[in-house]
Amino acid sequence: MLNNMKNNFILILLFVLFGVVNNAVAQQPEAALKIGDQLPDFIISKLLNAGTDRVSTEENTGSFKDRLLIIDFWATSCSGCVAALPKMEALQKQFGNKIKVLPVTYEERALVTGFWKKNKYTKVLALPTVVEDNKYKAFFPHEAIPHEVWVYKGEVIGITDADYVDAYNIQQVLDGKTPNWPVKNDYYFYDASKQPLFTPDEKQEHMNSIHTYAAIRGYMEKDGASAAGVFGNTGTVRDSVKKTIRTWFINQSIFSSYATNWNAIVSLKDLVKPSSSIDPNQIVWEVKDPKKYMSQSTLTPDFKTGYRGYWMRENAICFESVKRDTGQTNKDISRGIIADLDSLLGLKVRWEKRKEKVFVLVSTGKKTVISPAQAKANEDVVNSVDELVYKLNRLAKNPYVFNETKGEEKLDLTINSWTDLSAIGKALAPYGLLLKEEERLVDKFILSERKKI
Structure with missing residues (x-):
């Protein structure tokens, strides 16, 4: 249906009237490491074995360099992170000294210790965790957790969502296979409010009349990261000068694209x-x-298509439309998006x-x-x-x-x-x-x- 969506897009176009500006990218701290970088040696000053309330200052990241290190950023306030900790410990036991699973939190030791002893998931675990962290997050900044960093033999090979941390992917890395996982980068997103998703014809850039269009394209990414980021992937802008309404969304499933707009029209409770x-x-x-x-949870996990990130790469779409502003309500705008999607898809x-x-x-x-x-x-x-x-x-x-x-x-x-x-x-x-x-x-x-x- 949407063949070669990464390189092509389906376009219903009367005329296009937009200039080209640079991508808007939220800046990461300069110290941030990326795929291919080496993890520096440093002392982990607060490593808590919550089962014994022991803090060690003897662990050095250099001791992990002959293993696969999985850094799992979490917090006591993140229910999904906490629920995944038993899985993390199970993976550590399964692979033994071939890997090091290292949960990391910014929270204070006393808070984590008290929580760990009472929570139903963690009270039976002996998995050590870094507490009061300020070093790891400086190297791997993020806004959303869980946040997983993969370091193999000292080299950063992956920055992913939590669903990629499983026995299959760990074994693939240990077998020497290079992963091509989508990168979790919370600081990059394509700012469609400043740059259109579709490049205009150069001959039309300086035209003054109002033109309209609706178009879709495939998944957008930069350096392996989703263009939607975690800050937002949809918007509407009214141009009072050109008297137009521009709407867009980035990297959404076709189902959610329709559901979101129908929810704006129909009250589901009615x-x-x-x-x-x-x-x-x-x-x-x-x-x-x-x-x-x-996305279907019944997909068989494999190295190419079994995870949500891979599915999004193959099936998610981006949409943009420009229409004359005739005083449309938000419901009218959503009806227009649905009509455009029906026609395009x-x-x-x-x-x-x-x-x-x-x-x-x-x-x-x-x-x-x-x-x-x-x-x-x-x-x-x-x-x-x-x-x-x-x-x-x-x-x-x-x-x-x-x-x-x-x-x-x-x-x-x-x-x-x-x-x-x-x-x-x-x-x-x-x-x-x-x-x-x-x-x-x-x-x-x-x-x-x-x-x-």
């Missing part, structure tokens, strides 16, 4: 569906390959009413005595009605499940299969709950590929 978000079972894919439009994306089989959870008032749940391997324990309904609606194959109880019922329910609604219904009966089947007119988010003429 639609007939189980939640105020767009859950997987609310989406209807009338397309050959949904993976082109939305050969799609028709909309909310649509459809009559479907759904399940409705209601109270019967006939609650009986229930024994505490004893979950077996591969079983989940659910503790509330809200949690149950949320998880049921997160599966694309499930019909809508509406919660029409008061939502206050406490559960202690084991779930073996989230798609076996009959079994779940039977398990709910002792709690005074009934999962009944109905037919309702509901709202679905439809993505259709238009037939080529």
Whole structure:
């Protein structure tokens, strides 16, 4: 559909009226290291083994130079970082002295020690962490965590998101294979408010009349880093002199491009569906390959295409349009973007009413005595009605499940299969709950590929 998107773009163009200016790049500190640089030797002054509350001042980065060093920037306030620490320790145990996983935080030792001993993820870990850091962040500045730095035999070979830290990638590096991971650079982004995404025809640069266009192109990056950065990737500018409205977004999935603009038009809470978000079972894919439009967690991890960063490189798009300013509202602008995307991508994306089989959870008032749940391997324990309904609606194959109880019922329910609604219904009966089947007119988010003429 979007062949060779990195080098080409699909363009609906009447005329273009923009000059070329330099890229806007947020500056990193001069000391920042980049891919290919050597990590200097220095003493780690505060290395906390939280399990024993021991601080060592004997560790030197030079001692890591015969190994793969993975620097994991984290903080106690980052729930995702904390939840990943058991995985980090498991990887350290798996690869032994071939690697060094080194969590690093700027936070004070006393805070980290107290947190580590109480948190459910960390209280059983013995993985050392650097505390009160000011050295590592000077070499590897960042704004968003987790932030992962890969150093092999003293050389910086990767700066990535956390999902790249897994056994597969570690083994690839140890086997001598050169990674081509997207670079996590929080300080670079393409400032589309100052420079258009599309270069104008030189003959049109000095024309004074107003011209309009809409265009898309593929993923944008610089030195391996996403042009969107972490500071923003979408915007709207009204030019009071030229009487135009310019809108753009950078490096978004096709699905999120549509969803964002539909959310600006339609109040999701007013639609007939189980939640105020767009859950997987609310989406209807009338397309050959949904993976082109939305990142799928079921992709098999491999060295080329299994991670979100790789998927974004292959499938994300950038969009820009210039329209006459006729006093459009924000909703009008979003409608225009959707119409342009439909035309450029050969799609028709909309909310649509459809009559479907759904399940409705209601109270019967006939609650009986229930024994505490004893979950077996591969079983989940659910503790509330809200949690149950949320998880049921997160599966694309499930019909809508509406919660029409008061939502206050406490559960202690084991779930073996989230798609076996009959079994779940039977398990709910002792709690005074009934999962009944109905037919309702509901709202679905439809993505259709238009037939080529």
